[in-house]
Amino acid sequence: MVPRYARPEMVSIWSQETKFRIWFEIEAHACDALADLGVIPKEAARTIWEKGGAATFDVERIDEIERETKHDVIAFLTHLAEFVGPDSRFVHQGMTSSDVLDTCLNVQLVRAADLLIADLDRVLAALEKRAFEHKLTPTIGRSHGIHAEPVTFGLKLAQAHVEFQRNRARLVAAREEVATCAISGAVGTFANIDPRVEEHVAEKLGLKPEPVSTQVIPRDRHAAFFAALAVTASSVERLAIEIRHLQRTEVLEAEEYFSAGQKGSSAMPHKRNPVLTENLTGLARMVRSYALPAMENVALWHERDISHSSVERFIGPDATITLDFALNRLAGVIEKLLIYPERMQKNLDLLGGLVHSQRVLLALTQKGVSREDAYRLVQRNAMPVWRGEGDFMSLLKGDAEVSQKLSEAEIESLFNLDFHFKHVDTIFRRVFGRA
Amino acid sequence: MVPRYARPEMVSIWSQETKFRIWFEIEAHACDALADLGVIPKEAARTIWEKGGAATFDVERIDEIERETKHDVIAFLTHLAEFVGPDSRFVHQGMTSSDVLDTCLNVQLVRAADLLIADLDRVLAALEKRAFEHKLTPTIGRSHGIHAEPVTFGLKLAQAHVEFQRNRARLVAAREEVATCAISGAVGTFANIDPRVEEHVAEKLGLKPEPVSTQVIPRDRHAAFFAALAVTASSVERLAIEIRHLQRTEVLEAEEYFSAGQKGSSAMPHKRNPVLTENLTGLARMVRSYALPAMENVALWHERDISHSSVERFIGPDATITLDFALNRLAGVIEKLLIYPERMQKNLDLLGGLVHSQRVLLALTQKGVSREDAYRLVQRNAMPVWRGEGDFMSLLKGDAEVSQKLSEAEIESLFNLDFHFKHVDTIFRRVFGRA
């Protein structure tokens, strides 16, 4: 975790305090179920909830015990016993450390997913608002970085919106992947603990019982979870790069909000740099990279080894905190994005009408010219414009072969911008359910 | 693609012939829709289907044309015109190359997904069959590679089964991700083509229209697709590594089938190596690695650039062909796996009863010993056994503090294997819906 790329809401999910609290709840819920099954005294379960519920766990004390026992769950249970007293011997009956650790990790991931889904909702809301504002703001569509044909700025944002809708669905699915609970004892056979304990704890924590847990919850679930985060981060990168392109000096169709007092460069006072979206590009690289060790974690040995654990101590917090921060930063960028329609129009006009070349091509073929010939006719009038020698419309009018097929009026009608926007409503309805 | 790791069914999806056939179908279906809309003559659409449908596209001829035009779709259309004649000018009206390329890629990925799902069904069937065969075959469960407590071999396979069920669901979802069609023209505005053409082509090809396609189908879909393959490959690796462990000389609880005539080593005639599962380990690394460039493909510039294309020429075939091969190899390994229950029992007995240490611990606590004390009592009797000094049951019986709490009969009852298997049926029902 890098503090400057972290929001307290997400950080707190990964704090030691939160972790021990979740451990306690898992143990205490298990005690309830064990008490109902008659395995431990009901009185003991009550005492555990009361004394443990009131306790403030001392992270440093637990660390101290762990340094001796070299085992974190035993250290916690020892500390818990300091609060609970003799009834603490009923805690953790028939359970194994992984029951606590893995169920806790999944609780944390589920909470993290909930935050991330809320973040995506903020991104989606911002995109929708700005998309409708600029539904019909003309701008040039670019393929290969080269002017292609007109689009609207709203369409760009609509594309981003539907992409983030997909990411939202992926995160909802990813949340489902990890919303499981295992209380199955050593190597997962329930030898010393009734499966009904697992069912009870799962229900209380909003999870589903893990069908087969071999002591650990299988890590293909977590691999899928972190892969979903990585894909979402890649979409963040896409939108960030779009904005970085739009803010380029020569393009300048949009700009990150630049606050009073902000300095773009220590050396060059004139600079206004897209530093937020550049930052998002870097953060996306990080979130993406965390998917790899998550996938390498899947192939644990036999019923389990513990190689996944150190990996998850990194990527559990790092991937979720970083993506949470990135999504909020992205939402802020979209919400306050400075958008310059006049500059968009100016850029649209840059190529002297060349962006209408396809329409001319199609008009010629509809007049009976073969596609091959039409392409040749259009290209020979386009290339001088490309070199800055004349504008496209005049050249077409002056081309004998073209004017044989298309009147001046017909040629002019092919340069109408609205022609390109007639299906914007169709697309908006697909994306937003309204236009 | 490495020919030795490729099955013809999957390879053929990626052949040039298949590709051009799909391109033709996309163009011809689009012509039908255009004819219905009155944009092109119905007769032309019929001619295109007839002549193009009967044609055998000449891959080398198309390559030759591409070498001149440096554009693959134009090369194809030029070749198609050689069959179709003058009506070919109605082909590709208002469309852009990406409409053809991207829709074709998705058709190929959907077909590949269908094969992979069928592969998973073969893996699942093999796992289920062998799991029931060995539902109650006792074997040692291992955590950290160290003997833990007894499980059954069927449970191991049940775990794998439910993991591959999840991968099947992931692949079904991944198939949905890429089952889209784009016929939206340059920069995706439908300026020169009616959205109804897209709807028609999509329906005919079993796809859904892409909500916003900006000339290309957005690559977050493909990133999610290849990530799902990567997670599945990681599960293949997990099961492969399990088998490799079981075949180790010192363990030898299971073995890959070794055919007559096979040679394990050119130098050491006695060897029988788990070469298939080692191979699967390597193939899994490859499939996993392809997820990365797929994710880097997401952030195309503006409406599109073409950097994704070269990546997909590699990973489209390589990831699907390799995973298809791996899943079939894995299924074969499971189907014919040599399983040695006697050796499993022998290994189970290896630790002189130590695997029952937890039961003794729990029994002591239930007799009122504190968890801390019980742990200490068990550990002091376990450590000599670990060092090969005595067997666990005798030592316990001879420990004054232990025998104060547990009678000899009680101690003996704690060493019963069936105790561990009482919930096997519960777990099987969770996995297979039957026990």
Added chain:
Amino acid sequence: MVPRYARPEMVSIWSQETKFRIWFEIEAHACDALADLGVIPKEAARTIWEKGGAATFDVERIDEIERETKHDVIAFLTHLAEFVGPDSRFVHQGMTSSDVLDTCLNVQLVRAADLLIADLDRVLAALEKRAFEHKLTPTIGRSHGIHAEPVTFGLKLAQAHVEFQRNRARLVAAREEVATCAISGAVGTFANIDPRVEEHVAEKLGLKPEPVSTQVIPRDRHAAFFAALAVTASSVERLAIEIRHLQRTEVLEAEEYFSAGQKGSSAMPHKRNPVLTENLTGLARMVRSYALPAMENVALWHERDISHSSVERFIGPDATITLDFALNRLAGVIEKLLIYPERMQKNLDLLGGLVHSQRVLLALTQKGVSREDAYRLVQRNAMPVWRGEGDFMSLLKGDAEVSQKLSEAEIESLFNLDFHFKHVDTIFRRVFGRA
């Protein structure tokens, strides 16, 4: 391997024919050494060289034998015996398959490295030539995509040159990493083969003996090799992206060569797209991705397992062939790059002199203004220019606080372009050893 991204020189290194020829040479050189040591008859070694040297190995026949024996080296030796006759029993004495396979792989990687180094020399030559052509061609330097201060186009190419010099050094080091030979027998103890055989074969093949080979040559060497390729590919990507940026419609300071007959777009005849450099961007992603499985290959089990083998069947050819193709494509792009100095000048002038803001800042501080105040003064005159309201020089002249410190002549002198180029020669000498 994707045929369209492959050059025959590199492909042939990885052909079955080349592989079997190298296998033969390893075996035959080993026979020479064995004959010198008196282990096998000298006559036999001669026969093996004569008959094997004259033989044309039949790839399909070897495949056929392998299908039965399931072992590639045994299949080859069986086929070799068909040429050599009874003396073939002296071949492979005391050796293990890996001696042949691993040494062969390293021979192939060394040859591949030699080609890649030659490729880099072509890239370096192209960059040097164009750098000197444009040593003093003024162009705007950009940080964050925003105009910063003037540079020369030659400086951009000089930067790329020195970066590729570093990559050349990395590949030379990577070549050294894999230039080793192992002829050490099963598990690498030389139990059945004298270390002098290894020394002889190594010398003949231009390799060094592997210090400890445990049957396989350790894969950290190959991981380092493929990592060096991945870093080089990342530099290819950097230069490719630079060119893609320069070719953007709004920038158009340089352009990939566009041949007569080439079509930029099937739909939009006016397009001239940077498709080669976009392609290089994608190829770089692939080469980079191959470093990962190469690193996962390092941790083979005990003395060896064979999981690395399938990985190397992919990445051995794919990484080297793709990078070889990419470097040659890159060299071609640089050699024929269309460079537009007038457009560079036009873009330089775009910001109305703002690019000189730092010089004004420094001049003010040298007149005794505090850095803070100077920054404020410059920024308040820069912001209107950014918004298109006036030019920077006039605004400065009209600012009372500024003109108190700087005369009009002084202000004008701060807008001189040559000021920025006075150290170009210094930098060129650092890079090229000449200016």
Added chain:
Amino acid sequence: MVPRYARPEMVSIWSQETKFRIWFEIEAHACDALADLGVIPKEAARTIWEKGGAATFDVERIDEIERETKHDVIAFLTHLAEFVGPDSRFVHQGMTSSDVLDTCLNVQLVRAADLLIADLDRVLAALEKRAFEHKLTPTIGRSHGIHAEPVTFGLKLAQAHVEFQRNRARLVAAREEVATCAISGAVGTFANIDPRVEEHVAEKLGLKPEPVSTQVIPRDRHAAFFAALAVTASSVERLAIEIRHLQRTEVLEAEEYFSAGQKGSSAMPHKRNPVLTENLTGLARMVRSYALPAMENVALWHERDISHSSVERFIGPDATITLDFALNRLAGVIEKLLIYPERMQKNLDLLGGLVHSQRVLLALTQKGVSREDAYRLVQRNAMPVWRGEGDFMSLLKGDAEVSQKLSEAEIESLFNLDFHFKHVDTIFRRVFGRA
């Protein structure tokens, strides 16, 4: 950074305090050079060293300023001015933030590399010591996890030693890669700062001037640096996995040191798990993963963008701190590794002499039997042993075809262990320069 996987020596390199101290030194050294060149007063340079050198920079105060200016270097300079007074206006003359940031990062990476190299020396010393202790301790060599032929435990450690020697050389090279300094001003032209300043600062900091720095130090250097760490981590994983295998219950030839008071499992008191090496396996995954974003950082836009910065705030500390911790943990594991020669001998005997099959094969061929026939003869006597039906030597003696070629005495001589160790000294001399 995960605190439990971090050593204070490395952590302190990455503290804010260290960073600001290095920033100060860069600025102050630059002032010296500027004073020598007559650009700023010598007195000012002295004052800056004196007051800045005595200052304790207040991290929170700098953060506070940064929150307003949104620029870290400006915030630092503002804070520095609070100590230095009016002369502070001479600080940072003609420099750009990246001059400070990038040079500082490289200073930190160089220091980190020095620590890592020292760590490797500790690993190497431990491996050498234990290798000589067990130079001739017989143990079974395993290929594919299957018993192959005898090796010594010392040979295993010698292999690891020479692998870590290579990693040491890689880290020395990686250190060289990043040991550069850039003081070249905005876009790297030295327009406002003399190249001699860079030379002076470089020399003082033990760095070399960066040949071309375009404002930033090119990131191919850092990609190569982190790739070297990733390869080293992969070697850590290899050795960790070796130990995990050796500690398996069925193998138990070596064991991590298990301290008094340590608990292997909260549920199973008998467990002694290889948790340190499992942990190293996970840490290796993390260090490996950081190479990827480092490579993606190479392709910055034009002269520079800032997307690399956030990535490096993660991986700069995380990769070096984690690898430093891992190397020290690995050294500790080796130093205290419990090694069980008797168990090694017992395992060696497990296969009833089958591990000598190659020697029998070779002996038969030397008696004139064709390789094919010899293989068949050996395999038919090996397979029953594999199935537990008899021992290899007796079966060979009883095989008519074999005994026709080899006398009983000859057969017995083929089962001699020392035969395999005759070149151990040769190998040790290759690795350690002594035997």
